[in-house]
Amino acid sequence: MSELEVLNLVKQSQEQLIIDHVSFHIADGEFFVLLGPSGSGKSTLIRLLCGFETPDAGQIILNGQEITNQLNHHRNLAVVFQDYGLFESMNVFDNIAYSLQNQHMPRKEIEMRILMASEVLELKSLLKRALTDLSGGEVQRVALAKVLVKDADLYLFDEPLSQLDQKARYRIRQEIMMIHHLKRKPTLYITHDQNEAFAMADRIAVISDGKIQQIGTPEEVRNRPKTLFVAKFLSDPPINLLESYLQYHDVRYHMTTDGLQLILPTRWTNGLARLGPQSKISLGLRPTGLIPQWDLPTLEGVPHVRAQTQVMAVEPMIGRVLVQLKLGFHTLLTAEFDDDHPQALYIGAMLIIGIKMEEFLLFHPTSGELLN
CATH class of the missing domain: 2.40.50.140 (Nucleic acid-binding proteins)
Structure with a gap:
């Protein structure tokens, strides 16, 4: 059983608060969406969770253990970044295998996991292909395969659909949900797109200027916004x-x-x-x-x-x-x-x-x- 607890997290750059006393909890098997405009602190927060940056105050607790100052490679996370985080010099198979090889997993186990993931995500015929030969949607599925082969305690998705067209976005969104239902671990999905948030989330946290404005189910934040910012941000046409x-x-x-x-x-x-x-x-x-x-x-x-x-x-x-x-x-x-x-x-x-x-x-x- 896994769960994530973020307590009063603070990150300051010079004299500006980038993350302003942010707190939230993600339960085991919950799909939690962090929704906010560009510059609201979403990407900084995921860097803190990944261990790429250190908070100035607050705690990050995963499975009951504090990991606030733990090095990135000691955190059992699976992450899909906005730019995918893949290596163009490697083919599809080697990109998917990379994190498993770093864990010194046996070769046969790696091959079995990649075969399973490639069948689920329809990548089997592409395993020996170079990334430069793939479409945007295919590259994104490679990034998802890297997540699917891992047994992580927490799954993170940082604006994973932003570079895709509408048709590809729908398909990849369904595949992300499939991965979530297979893993049943805490999932944090970051986006600026309210349609994505409402289609996928168990709960949504709306963030602005580094502060959490409201946390609730999609129905709660849509029907009873707690602040004027939430009401304006979630209203289309404008309120x-x-x-x-x-x-x-x-x-x-x-x-x-x-x-x-x-x-x-x-x-x-x-x-x-x-x-x-x-x-x-x-x-x-x-x-x-x-x-x-x-x-x-x-x-x-x-x-x-x-x-x-x-x-x-x-x-x-x-x-x-x-x-x-x-x-x-x-x-x-x-x-x-x-x-x-x-x-x-x-x-x-x-x-x-x-x-x-x-x-x-x-x-x-x-x-x-x-x-x-």
């Missing part, structure tokens, strides 16, 4: 952000924004109380959370608000349509609807929309923390 105003009156908070006035549920009062009796607040509304008037019957019995809007622009997509709506005097909202009522969506049309109360995301005006 609608409205500057709004709160006022506490008659044991309830009232919220006003351009085109909307409503009384907020009492269950949100404690979270909002830190702002005081009057305050600005950032209101987030996801485009998929705006319900067009022909679907309003689905909100029967569900707490929601309705608003009058005007269609300002229409952008047809495959199976859906993006609509820009004017709310109030000057607020523009982006909505995403199914494309089953095109006759109702034309520039200038008046459209009533519904918004479930559970879709309202209220963020602290300065820290960006979710308050409801």
Whole structure:
């Protein structure tokens, strides 16, 4: 049984915190995805886990043993890097065999493992070929074979699909999941691509500026983002952000924004109380959370608000349509609807929309923390 524990890891470069007190746990057999934009600290974190760099503070514990300052070759890891980490001077077989040979594994055992991996990843006919003769997808499968032949305590994937086209990305993603299910060890997968993260993860950690913003299941981080950064990063099309105003009156908070006035549920009062009796607040509304008037019957019995809007622009997509709506005097909202009522969506049309109360995301005006 294997597990990884990262505790308050810190890495500083000059006076800048690259990794800022990062903590997380990956259980045995869990596929854990670290998701964040470029420059967020993802690659530095994997270098710390691999032992290529040493943290300034914190602990890395693998299988109950601290490996924070352990040399790289003493850590039983299997890693696929963004640049694959292969040797162009070697053929496919020798690349796969390299790490096993360094472990002084018997030749027959190496050959057996490579034969098994080459059959699983359809590389058998390529074992004697040079890397320069392979396609990008084939090279990536060689990198995966190096992982598959190892019996590691932890499997790490650092942006492994970034250099592949869409078709190859789908296939390699399936093969990575197959390897994970075969090994059933802790797996850390690093990516900037939210589609990859949501397709593969048991849990996701969203990272920005070296800090973990939120850890949860794909459903948790998508539906209840804990910070404004997470809400913006995971929203496609971009989340609608409205500057709004709160006022506490008659044991309830009232919220006003351009085109909307409503009384907020009492269950949100404690979270909002830190702002005081009057305050600005950032209101987030996801485009998929705006319900067009022909679907309003689905909100029967569900707490929601309705608003009058005007269609300002229409952008047809495959199976859906993006609509820009004017709310109030000057607020523009982006909505995403199914494309089953095109006759109702034309520039200038008046459209009533519904918004479930559970879709309202209220963020602290300065820290960006979710308050409801």
